[in-house]
Amino acid sequence: MKTLLFGIGFTLSAVVLVSMSQARVTGECVNCHTMHNSQAGQAMATYGTSSPEGADTDPKVDLLRGTCFGCHAQMTGEAIVTIGSSKIPQVFHNFGQPGADDLAGGNFAYITGYKGSGASDARGHNIVQLNRPDDTLSTPPGDQHATGITNFNLTCAGKYGCHGDRTVDGDYGAINGAHHANDSMVDGETGGASFRFLNGVKGVENNGPAYPWQDYNQNHHNEYKGSTSPGISGPTSPAGNTISGLCAECHGYYHGISQDETGEYGHTPWRRHPTDVVLEGTTHSGTKTLGEYVFYQTYDVVAPVARPEDNYTGLPDEVRPGTDIVMCLSCHGAHATNYFKLMRWDYRGWPGDGVNGCAVCHTSKD
Ligand code: HEC
Ligand code: HEC
Ligand code: HEC
Numbered sequence: 001m002k003t004l005l006f007g008i009g010f011t012l013s014a015v016v017l018v019s020m021s022q023a024r025v026t027g028e029c030v031n032c033h034t035m036h037n038s039q040a041g042q043a044m045a046t047y048g049t050s051s052p053e054g055a056d057t058d059p060k061v062d063l064l065r066g067t068c069f070g071c072h073a074q075m076t077g078e079a080i081v082t083i084g085s086s087k088i089p090q091v092f093h094n095f096g097q098p099g100a101d102d103l104a105g106g107n108f109a110y111i112t113g114y115k116g117s118g119a120s121d122a123r124g125h126n127i128v129q130l131n132r133p134d135d136t137l138s139t140p141p142g143d144q145h146a147t148g149i150t151n152f153n154l155t156c157a158g159k160y161g162c163h164g165d166r167t168v169d170g171d172y173g174a175i176n177g178a179h180h181a182n183d184s185m186v187d188g189e190t191g192g193a194s195f196r197f198l199n200g201v202k203g204v205e206n207n208g209p210a211y212p213w214q215d216y217n218q219n220h221h222n223e224y225k226g227s228t229s230p231g232i233s234g235p236t237s238p239a240g241n242t243i244s245g246l247c248a249e250c251h252g253y254y255h256g257i258s259q260d261e262t263g264e265y266g267h268t269p270w271r272r273h274p275t276d277v278v279l280e281g282t283t284h285s286g287t288k289t290l291g292e293y294v295f296y297q298t299y300d301v302v303a304p305v306a307r308p309e310d311n312y313t314g315l316p317d318e319v320r321p322g323t324d325i326v327m328c329l330s331c332h333g334a335h336a337t338n339y340f341k342l343m344r345w346d347y348r349g350w351p352g353d354g355v356n357g358c359a360v361c362h363t364s365k366d
C-alpha cells in the first residue's frame with residue numbers, strides 16, 4: 001500500500017513538474033550552447049550568423065549557438081520549430097494563412113513582404129535584424145520618455161527593444177536567465193516570470209500543448225492584465241503591470257486616458273482613443289452606460305480585451321461588458337501584422353475583407 005501511495009505521489013509530482021516547467025527550454029545543452037565556439041576547427045553557430053567578437057547581436061555572449069533571430073526567425077514553413085525537445089516560437093516565418101496561423105506576437109515577415117501582401121514599413125516594428133529601417137518613422141510616435149530609440153537601433157531586447165530588462169544595453173544581457181527560468185506563475189517579478197519575458201508585464205500565457213503561443217482562437221488565447229488606474233509608465237517599467245503600460249514605455253503619450261504631448265489629460269469626449277477604460281460608455285453628461293458594448297459577450301481575437309485580474313481563471317471565450325478593459329492590443333498587434341499601422345484588421349481599407357474590429361466592441365454602432 002505504502003509503495004502504491006508512494007508510486008501515485010511520485011507520478012503526481014512528476015506530472016506537476018512537467019506542467020510547471022513546460023515553458024522553459026529543455027534538452028541537451030549542446031543543442032543550444034557552444035563551449036569554445038569550435039570543435040575540430042568547425043564553427044559552432046547553427047542558428048543565425050556569428051561574428052568573431054563582442055557585438056550585442058553576437059550570440060556567444062551566452063555561449064549560444066544562435067542569435068535571437070537565428071533561433072526565433074528561421075523562416076521555415078513552420079510557426080514553431082523544434083531543437084531537440086525544445087519548441088521555439090517563430091516570429092518571422094513563411095507558414096500558413098496571414099493572421100490565422102501566426103503566433104500571438106505576429107510575423108515580422110509582413111514588413112518585408114509576405115504571401116503576396118507586398119512589403120510595407122507601416123505594418124509593424126522594423127527591428128534592425130530585418131535590415132530594413134522604417135522609411136517614415138524615425139522615433140517611436142508619442143515618445144514621452146525620449147527613449148533614444150530610432151529606426152536604426154530598434155531591437156528585440158534591452159534598452160532599445162521590448163523584451164527583458166530595458167535598463168540593460170544589449171539583447172543577451174537584458175534577457176539573461178529568462179530562458180531557463182520557471183515561468184509557471186507569471187507574476188512579473190522577474191524577466192523569466194514576466195509575460196513573454198516582457199519585464200513587469202502580467203498575464204496568463206497560453207502554453208497549451210496543442211496551441212503554444214497561439215492566439216487566433218476564442219478558446220486558446222493569452223490573457224492580458226488590464227488596469228483602470230495604471231498610472232503613468234516609467235521609461236523602463238510598465239504602468240500597472242499591463243501590456244499597454246509596456247507600449248507606453250516608448251509611446252507614452254498614447255497611453256491611458258489620452259495624455260497629449262503637453263502632458264494634459266483628455267476626458268470624454270475623448271481626444272485619443274482611450275485604453276485602460278472598462279467597456280462601459282460614459283454619456284456626455286458623465287453618466288455610465290453599458291449600451292454601447294453590451295452585446296460584446298463572446299471573446300473575439302480580432303479585438304481582444306484585457307482582464308482586471310492578475311491571473312484570469314474565468315472562461316476564455318467570455319467577455320464581461322462592465323468589467324473587461326480596452327488595451328493597445330485590442331486594436332494593434334505586437335511585432336507586425338498584415339495591416340497598415342500594425343492594426344489587427346484592415347481599418348484603413350475597410351470594408352476590404354469585411355472585418356470591422358471597431359464594431360466588435362462598439363456593438364451598438366454595428
Ligand atoms: C533550447 C535551447 C537551450 C538549451 C537546450 C539549453 N539552453 Fe542554456 N540558454 C539558452 C538561451 C537562449 C540562453 C540565453 C538567454 C537567457 O539567458 O535567457 C541560455 C542561457 C544559459 C545560461 C546563462 C543564463 C543563466 O540562466 O544563468 C546558462 C548558465 C545556461 N544557459 C546553461 C545551460 C545548460 C547547463 C544547459 C543544459 C543542461 C542548457 N543551458 C541548455 C538556451 C538553451
Ligand atoms: C538557442 C536558441 C535560442 C536563442 C538564441 C534565443 N531563444 Fe528565445 N526561446 C528559445 C526557446 C527554445 C524558447 C521556448 C522555451 C521558453 O519559453 O523559454 C524561447 C522562448 C522565447 C520567448 C517566449 C517566452 C515565453 O514566455 O513563452 C521569448 C520572448 C524569447 N524566447 C526571446 C528571445 C530573445 C529576445 C532572444 C535573444 C536575446 C532569444 N529569445 C534567444 C530559444 C532561443
Ligand atoms: C522599445 C520601444 C517600443 C515599444 C515598447 C513599443 N514600440 Fe511601437 N514603435 C517603436 C518604434 C521605434 C516605432 C517606429 C519605427 C517602426 O515603426 O518600425 C514604433 C512604431 C509603432 C507603430 C507604427 C508602425 C509603423 O511602422 O507605422 C505602432 C502602431 C506601434 N509602434 C504600436 C506599438 C504597440 C501596440 C506596442 C505595445 C505592444 C508598442 N508599439 C511598443 C518602439 C516601441
Ligand code: HEC
Nearest residue numbers: 268269270274277278279280281282303326330357358361
Ligand atoms: C476593445 C473594445 C474597443 C474597440 C476595439 C474599439 N473601441 Fe472605441 N471605445 C471603447 C471604449 C470602452 C470607449 C470609451 C467609452 C467611454 O467610457 O466614454 C471607446 C471610445 C471611443 C470613442 C469616443 C467616444 C466619446 O465619447 O468620446 C470613439 C469615437 C471610438 N471609441 C471609436 C472607435 C473606433 C473607430 C474603433 C476602431 C478603430 C474603436 N473605437 C475600437 C472600446 C473599444
Ligand code: HEC
Nearest residue numbers: 141244247248251254255256273275327328330331341347
Ligand atoms: C481603438 C483602437 C486603437 C487602440 C485601443 C489603440 N490604437 Fe494605436 N492606432 C489605431 C489606429 C486606427 C491607428 C492608425 C492611425 C489613426 O487612424 O489614428 C493607430 C496608430 C498608432 C500609432 C502610429 C502613429 C503614427 O504616427 O504613425 C502608434 C504608435 C499607436 N497607434 C500606438 C498605440 C498604443 C501605444 C496604444 C495603447 C496605449 C494604442 N495605439 C491603442 C487604433 C488604436
